[in-house]
Amino acid sequence: MGTAITTTAATPTAMRTDAGPDLRHHGDAEVRDAGADLVDLAVNVRADTPPRWLREEIAASLTGLAAYPDGRAARAAVAQRHGLPEERVLLTAGAAEAFVLLAxxxxxxxxxxxxxQFTEPEAALRDAGHEVERVLLSARDGFRLDPALVPEDADLVIVGNPTNPTSVLHPAGVLTQLARPGRTLVVDEAFMDAVPGEREALAGRTDVPGLVVLRSLTKTWGLAGLRVGYVLAPPETVTALQRAQPLWPVSTPALAATRACVAPRALAEAAHAAHRTAADRAHLLTALAELAPYGVKVTGPAEAPFVLLELPDAHRVRRRLRELGYAVRRGDTFPGLGPDWLRVAVRDRATTAGFVAALGKALTQEG
Structure with missing residues (x-):
């Protein structure tokens, strides 16, 4: 079972108030300013994206940059994609902006x-002056969510599904047990479109009280540099978040990308990519199983485009992997994990073969 602990909030001007995990560390730090040509297994953006047709859609929007952005068409497209009225949709500069707005x-x-889970929700809450309580799920039971761990009087609960970095996909029925009148339940579905059939998705549900679903288009479509995402929530919540946004928060190219990525053609391509990722992940897991004698354990069943590994002396292994040309995500900046954890993005089979061979060398090297 997991545990619940309370952490003191930062004042709005403070960056850190304790010696806990660095909530601002993200996967891009593993490859940024590396001074080496590393194979990137630290960032969870799908490889070989954005596709050409999407780049062309974005490029075509550049002729309209003289006008202020008009998000109405993109908002309507997102609403249609999820079968919702437009007043339940808020476009954001990626899911990260949504966390700041909520806070x-x-x-x-x-x-x-x-x-x-992804650390930006807590970081945003702390920066806004909130005192944050953590519910820590346990590796012993595969980081499964027990709704009873969440305090009954919590009026804001944030959970990822599938969860970064554990790759755990929580059942929708378990998540809805967290909902109750007077509580805002935020489910971060940034990686849900990488799950075949989007199993356990809550996007589009209007029968769950206080439900807020966050979606990101940056992962599947390779748009991290453009910042594209949206919120699905009750109209009164959308209104409150919209009032906290600056004017014209989503750029014209990002709006064009949003419309393109929720169109039928894109949804079909994303569905195909999700199945391909699942097959590549199965191949990665089979290869990693051969390293079990060296203490490599994989959190499972993994359902996201990344896997979480537990292995001895992971900090040293990560350094060795860098020397061998591979960047992976350290796990000790996630609350609830520690120095023996690494997150690895799912890639094609050739990349997997090279990585697993390098990991084997890193595990067996001395020093």
Whole structure:
């Protein structure tokens, strides 16, 4: 079973208030300014993206940069994609902006973040002056979510599905047990479009009280540099978040990308990519199983485009992997994990073969 702990909030001007994990460390830091040509297994953006047709859609929008962005068509397209009225949709500069808006716009007394998960939600809450309570799920039971761990009087609960970095896909029925009147339940579905059939998705649901679903288009479509995402929520929540946004928060190229990525053609391509990723992940897991004698354990069943590994002396192994040309994501910056964890992005089979061979060398090298 997991545990619940409370951490003191930072003042709005403070960056850190304790010696805990660095909530601002993200996968791009593993390859940024590396001074080496590394194979990137640290960032969870799908390889070989954005596709040409999407680049052309974005490029075509550049002729309209003299005008202020008009998000109405993109908002309508997102609403149609999820079968929702437009007043339930808010376009954002990526999911990260949505976390900041939630932290600043909602009046909450007892926010709870379920960890291990993406650290920006807690960082945004702390920066906004909130005191944050952590519910830590346990590796012993595969980081499964027990709704009973969440305090009954929590009025904001944030959980990822599938969860970064654990790759765990929580059942929708378990997540909806967290909903209740007077509580905002935020489910981060940034990687849900990488799950075949989007199993366990809550996007589009209007029968769950207080449900807020976040979606990102940056992972599947390779648009991290453009910042594309959206919020699906009750109209009153959308209104509150919108009031906290600056004017014209989403650029014209990002709006063009949003419309393109929720169109039928794109949805079909994303569905195909999800099945291909699942097959590549199965291949990676089979290869990693051969390293079990060296203490490599994989959190499972993995359902996202990345896997979480536990292995002895992971900090040293990560350094060795860099020397061998591979960047992976350290795990000790995620609350609930520690120095013996690494996250690895799923890639094609040739890349996997090279990585697993390098990992084998890193595990057996001395020093």
């Amino acid at each position: 600043r716009a909602l009046e909450v007394r007892r926010p709870v973040v379920v960890h291990p």
